[in-house]
Amino acid sequence: MDDKTPASDDLGATEREIITTRLEKAEALRALGVNPFGNGVTPRHLAADLHARYGDAPVEEIGRAPGAWSVAGRVLALRSFGKAAFLKVRDRSGELQVWVKKDKVGEKGFEIFKLLDVGDLVAAEGPATRTRTGELTLEAAHFTILTKATRPLPEKWHGLTDVEQRYRQRYVDLVVTPGVREVFVKRARMVSGIRRFLDARGYLEVETPTLHKAEEAGGATARPFETHHNALGLDLKLRIATELHLKRLIVGGFDRVYEIGRIWRNEGIDRRHNPEFTSIEFYQAYATHDDLMQLTEELCRGLAVEVTGGQVITFQGQDIDFTPPFPRVSMLGEAARALGLTADQALSGRGLAEALARAAGGLSDKAEAWKLAQAGGKTPGEAVAVAFEVLCEPKLPVDRPVFVVDFPLETSPLSRRRDADPRLVDRFELFAAGMELANAFSELNDPADQRARFEAQVKAKVAGDEEAMPFDEDYVRALEHGMPPTAGEGIGIDRLAMLLTDSPSIRDVILFPLLKPRE
RNA sequence: GAGGCGCUAGCUCAAUGGUAGAGCAUUGGCCUUUUAAGCCAGUGGCUGUGGGUUCAAGUCCCACGCGCCUCACCA
Numbered sequence: 384m385d386d387k388t389p390a391s392d393d394l395g396a397t398e399r400e401i402i403t404t405r406l407e408k409a410e411a412l413r414a415l416g417v418n419p420f421g422n423g424v425t426p427r428h429l430a431a432d433l434h435a436r437y438g439d440a441p442v443e444e445i446g447r448a449p450g451a452w453s454v455a456g457r458v459l460a461l462r463s464f465g466k467a468a469f470l471k472v473r474d475r476s477g478e479l480q481v482w483v484k485k486d487k488v489g490e491k492g493f494e495i496f497k498l499l500d501v502g503d504l505v506a507a508e509g510p511a512t513r514t515r516t517g518e519l520t521l522e523a524a525h526f527t528i529l530t531k532a533t534r535p536l537p538e539k540w541h542g543l544t545d546v547e548q549r550y551r552q553r554y555v556d557l558v559v560t561p562g563v564r565e566v567f568v569k570r571a572r573m574v575s576g577i578r579r580f581l582d583a584r585g586y587l588e589v590e591t592p593t594l595h596k597a598e599e600a601g602g603a604t605a606r607p608f609e610t611h612h613n614a615l616g617l618d619l620k621l622r623i624a625t626e627l628h629l630k631r632l633i634v635g636g637f638d639r640v641y642e643i644g645r646i647w648r649n650e651g652i653d654r655r656h657n658p659e660f661t662s663i664e665f666y667q668a669y670a671t672h673d674d675l676m677q678l679t680e681e682l683c684r685g686l687a688v689e690v691t692g693g694q695v696i697t698f699q700g701q702d703i704d705f706t707p708p709f710p711r712v713s714m715l716g717e718a719a720r721a722l723g724l725t726a727d728q729a730l731s732g733r734g735l736a737e738a739l740a741r742a743a744g745g746l747s748d749k750a751e752a753w754k755l756a757q758a759g760g761k762t763p764g765e766a767v768a769v770a771f772e773v774l775c776e777p778k779l780p781v782d783r784p785v786f787v788v789d790f791p792l793e794t795s796p797l798s799r800r801r802d803a804d805p806r807l808v809d810r811f812e813l814f815a816a817g818m819e820l821a822n823a824f825s826e827l828n829d830p831a832d833q834r835a836r837f838e839a840q841v842k843a844k845v846a847g848d849e850e851a852m853p854f855d856e857d858y859v860r861a862l863e864h865g866m867p868p869t870a871g872e873g874i875g876i877d878r879l880a881m882l883l884t885d886s887p888s889i890r891d892v893i894l895f896p897l898l899k900p901r902e
Numbered sequence: 903g904a905g906g907c908g909c910u911a912g913c914u915c916a917a918u919g920g921u922a923g924a925g926c927a928u929u930g931g932c933c934u935u936u937u938a939a940g941c942c943a944g945u946g947g948c949u950g951u952g953g954g955u956u957c958a959a960g961u962c963c964c965a966c967g968c969g970c971c972u973c974a975c976c977a
Binding site: 398402462464467468469480515520536545548603615655750755819850873900 | 910915926932935944947968972976
């Protein structure tokens with residue numbers, strides 16, 4: 384095979400033939416004076432412009448004002464009849480049928496057309512009409528090929544069904560798989576909706592470092608990626624959260640800040656986890672976690688309406704009603720109840736180990752039972768969190784988003800203690816469809832308390848907890864300068880996008896999800 | 903990290919352990935109102951990779967690779 388064919392050794396004969404033929408057509412186009420990879424052609428219209436102009440107008444009405452339209456896009460289907468053909472052309476706005484006829488486009492235009500393959504990018508100009516089958520159509524007076532596609536698209540009817548290939552070759556997936564493009568359009572609309580929502584409330588969008596020194600890589604419980612700066616000879620970690628820097632900015636006087644950005648966690652991959660994902664964190668001074676609950680309800684309802692058109696969305700067959708207020712479920716209360724204890728007994732640890740063992744004995748799932756029994760050796764707060772996760776989380780309502788409230792102190796190293804009960808913190812998590820979507824709390828701004836919490840984290844790390852936070856001395860120093868009473872929240876953008884686009888896997892809402900290299 | 907399932911033509915899929923097939927695409931021919939266009943005739947394969955069992959392996963066994971699902975970890 385000649386040296387113009389890409390990676391010839393890897394090609395089967397069929398594919399080689401297709402590519403070779405298309406490259407020959409590209410040469411033939413050059414012979415006709417058409418650059419098969421030219422540029423400088425700007426269409427004056429979009430497919431949607433014609434649909435908007437004519438709507439359902441009958442052919443006679445279109446004929447009275449057929450216009451002079453100019454569009455460009457990718458050919459998705461080609462039905463040819465010798466001296467005429469119908470093309471399905473798609474641009475960023477939608478699809479439009481283009482009718483190429485020899486007597487309209489002329490000898491040369493038709494010579495160009497004969498070198499067309501499905502997948503090529505073309506430009507067409509001419510009046511609008513409606514064909515006998517009723518489809519709005521651009522009847523080409525001028526036709527040319529702008530870009531020769533040298534590889535074929537997948538089969539027109541079934542498209543690409545191999546999910547691995549869809550993720551690895553997203554450019555093909557976007558062209559041929561119905562709905563994929565819409566998912567990412569919706570995701571973009573969702574993100575811009577969040578920006579508008581917060582901007583309208585006086586928030587400032589900021590950007591904080593993604594390269595963290597070892598002591599900065601906290602703000603969440605997760606294992607970071609490690610990297611290295613050559614010139615500084617400095618080991619660095621990729622951020623696992625934006626939290627600590629954003630709160631430094633609250634100290635600095637930006638009373639309302641948010642950051643939408645990529646974070647990285649060096650952990651497993653599954654339907655709900657990608658190693659890099661996008662979070663939004665926002666912090667509001669002079670607010671409490673109660674204020675943020677209301678804000679979250681308004682935000683989620685608004686996004687549901689904006690992206691799906693209604694307050695009741697459907698996720699994998701399950702209706703979820705985003706009409707506020709969302710139900711509140713007490714982590715402490717429900718966990719204690721499931722254990723047959725009072726809240727005070729659970730928090731003080733009285734009879735807790737026995738209750739955990741009893742509950743574990745009643746479980747058929749051995750892994751879950753083990754997890755529960757192990758919790759007996761932890762602090763009461765940690766045990767309550769485990770008991771809730773094992774015994775209560777599966778029973779959360781499925782037809783509403785749910786706020787889980789009343790978190791124990793021990794699992795919340797950055798949260799402010801509750802005034803009424805310092806064993807608890809003013810924190811909530813938002814759950815929907817079995818996923819944690821958001822996590823928020825009134826922020827701890829007492830530097831001495833924060834110092835103690837960090838010390839506890841360091842102790843846990845020494846004891847083998849790989850996800851415990853490092854001691855961020857500079858963050859404590861910032862608090863010593865005085866952080867106003869503040870509430871903050873983080874939302875998983877990807878998971879919210881899954882929900883609002885009814886996508887079962889996080890890979891369906893990430894354009895290029897991480898996959899192992901082939902071979 | 904563990905278990906289950908999958909991997910055959912460019913794409914979508916077939917094939918009791920016995921000569922690897924079809925549709926679409928592609929190539930050639932016919933066709934100026936089609937909607938997965940149609941008709942005729944062709945081309946196209948190291949069956950994910952490497953071992954093994956067998957007279958014979960796409961098929962059975964082992965290992966590996968990649969993916970998906972479930973679980974663990976996690977948001």
